[in-house]
Amino acid sequence: MxxxxxxxxxxxxxxxxxxxxxxxxxxxxxxxxxxxxxxxxxxxxxxxxxxxxxxxxxxxxxxxxxxxxxxxxxxxxxxxxxxxxxxxxxxxxxxxxxxxxxxxxxxxxxxxxxxxxxxxxxxxxxxxxRTNPLYQKLRDLITSGELGEVRRTNWIITNWYRSQSYYDSGGWRATWAGEGGGVLINQDPHQLDLWQWTIDMMPKRVRAFCGFGKYRNIEVEDDVTAYVEYENGATGLFVTTTGEAPGTNRFEVSGDRGKIVIEDNKLTFWRLRVPEPEFNREYKGGFGSPECWKCDVPIVGAPGxxxxxxxxxxxxxxxxxxxxxxPGEEGIKGLTLSNAMHLSSWIDNWVDLPINEDLYYEKLQERIQSSTVKKEVKAVEMDVKGTH
Known part of the structure; x- marks a missing residue:
């Protein structure tokens, strides 16, 4: 061929x-x-x-x-x-x-x-x-050990502003039966994928707070704040909305060798000369902190x-x-994060990963039954009107 x-x-x-x-x-x-x-x-x-x-x-x-x-x-x-x-x-x-x-x-x-x-x-x-050199470089710096062990992730992605007229443009928009969710399923799949792909690590549990129709007359989530915990003790925060202007897109990852921030299409690495655990173990001067270099990492070819x-x-x-x-098989990872955030908000509690898929499906069906778009999930016909 x-x-x-x-x-x-x-x-x-x-x-x-x-x-x-x-x-x-x-x-x-x-x-x-x-x-x-x-x-x-x-x-x-x-x-x-x-x-x-x-x-x-x-x-x-x-x-x-x-x-x-x-x-x-x-x-x-x-x-x-x-x-x-x-x-x-x-x-x-x-x-x-x-x-x-x-x-x-x-x-x-x-x-x-x-x-x-x-x-x-x-x-x-x-x-x-994933073709964006910014995120490829971030993944490289983390998976190569340059940042050290990840301690904290923080992504504020609130520049998804959508007006009420956007949602009113199609009766299937922002409905449980028509789209299956709001900002998490429609606008954020790329960020949810990159969140786990760049650090090569999924959380072990999630606690999320979703606002359903908080800023717009819709039935799905348009505002989300989620806190996650990882097996190695690291924590993470994911904040997103379609009702905020002006919005922010800032992804920050802290490790024991410094901090990396992606914002305004730039990658900045605050690199510690000595890893924090080593500095803490050897420093005897009371007040003090590791020497830190601010490095503007050159990125060629963004956005890809x-x-x-x-x-x-x-x-x-x-x-x-x-x-x-x-790889297509990896699509389940970002979706697991959004499902976990929905489920955590629905049951008002922590959700362990992997999630209880049957419970999520049951809760989703409850919302579909009361959706403004009366469809069964399995009976949805191909209607390519675009969803973004």
């Missing part, structure tokens, strides 16, 4: 973006050969803009899979549909690149991961922020190639065996 033929499931907001860079030959070794969507107007958009590109169009998912017009699929449907579409693709022998989030609840994502493993096909997730970078890596993996930057 010298080229990967790609079929696109869903051509909403995200699907259109994938269409544009694939048709524009911005991913070497990839060719967009088929698109499926149940919305006729979306297919008309493809015909109008790319009618000369020999892309096969389908309005039926079964016919799409049966066509064998592609080797791999990109799943760009609404959240609830991601795992089911991926599982169908695996069952038909296709490689899968799924949009984030991996799903809405970990139980369905675990089933998707099992189907991927059984299929033996390539499986990636569109965690495009984004979506097409992940797609290029996925294609390279299929063609050449290049390691995946964002």
């Amino acid at each position: 010298d080229k990967v033929r790609i079929g696109l499931i869903g051509v909403g907001n995200m699907g259109k973006g994938h269409t544009e860079y694939l048709v524009g030959n911005q991913v070497k070794g990839a060719e967009l050969t088929a698109i499926v969507d149940t919305d006729a107007s979306r297919l008309d958009w493809v015909r109008t803009n790319y009618g000369d590109k020999n892309i096969q169009l389908f309005d039926d998912l079964d016919a799409f899979f049966a066509s064998k017009a592609f080797d791999a699929v990109i799943v760009a449907t609404p959240h609830y549909d991601h795992p089911e579409s991926a599982k169908q693709a695996f069952s038909h022998g296709y490689h899968v690149l799924v949009e984030k989030p991996a799903g809405v609840y970990t139980k369905q994502v675990r089933e998707m991961n099992e189907a991927a493993a059984k299929s033996g096909k390539a499986f990636g997730i569109m965690y495009n922020q 190639p984004g979506h097409k970078g992940i797609t290029q890596n996925f294609v390279n993996h299929i063609l050449n065996g290049t390691p995946l930057l964002a």
Whole structure:
């Protein structure tokens, strides 16, 4: 194989973006050969803009899979549909690149991961922020031991401002049945992934406080403060909202060799000349602290190639065996964090990880039943209107 033929499931907001860079030959070794969507107007958009590109169009998912017009699929449907579409693709022998989030609840994502493993096909997730050199450098400084043992993480990500008119633009927006959550499931999947990926560590338990419709007339969370604890004794804080202006995006990680901060697209390393435990053990002068150097770490290429970078890596993996930057199986990690935050707030208590998936599903179903959008999770049809 010298080229990967790609079929696109869903051509909403995200699907259109994938269409544009694939048709524009911005991913070497990839060719967009088929698109499926149940919305006729979306297919008309493809015909109008790319009618000369020999892309096969389908309005039926079964016919799409049966066509064998592609080797791999990109799943760009609404959240609830991601795992089911991926599982169908695996069952038909296709490689899968799924949009984030991996799903809405970990139980369905675990089933998707099992189907991927059984299929033996390539499986990636569109965690495009992993291509950002800022976060790659942070991960390198931590996993290489340069920062020492992690002691504290603190991410304030409040620059997701959304007005009421945004939520009013679609009846499915910000509903338990339509999207499965609010700021955690819609805006924050990248940060929740990077939070654990950069430090290479998941918490052991979570205590969260969610405001549901705190700033907007919606039923899901629009304000979250979560505290986590790690096995090594480190702690973490995650603060997010869509109702604050101006917002902040500041990620700080402290270790026993200093502190690293990412803010305003810059990475700053306050590096201790002597590790804090060593200084504390040897210093006898009473008041005092370790010598510290402020280092502005040069970052080349930020913010990175984004979506097409992940797609290029996925294609390279299929063609050449290049390691995946964002393996699909890892999508469950960030989702576990958001599920844990929801569940902690619902039961007003700590939640241990791994979470009780059955309890989470039960509590989610209760909210779906009273949702303003009357749908059963398993009956949600593909409706690619875009979710971001």
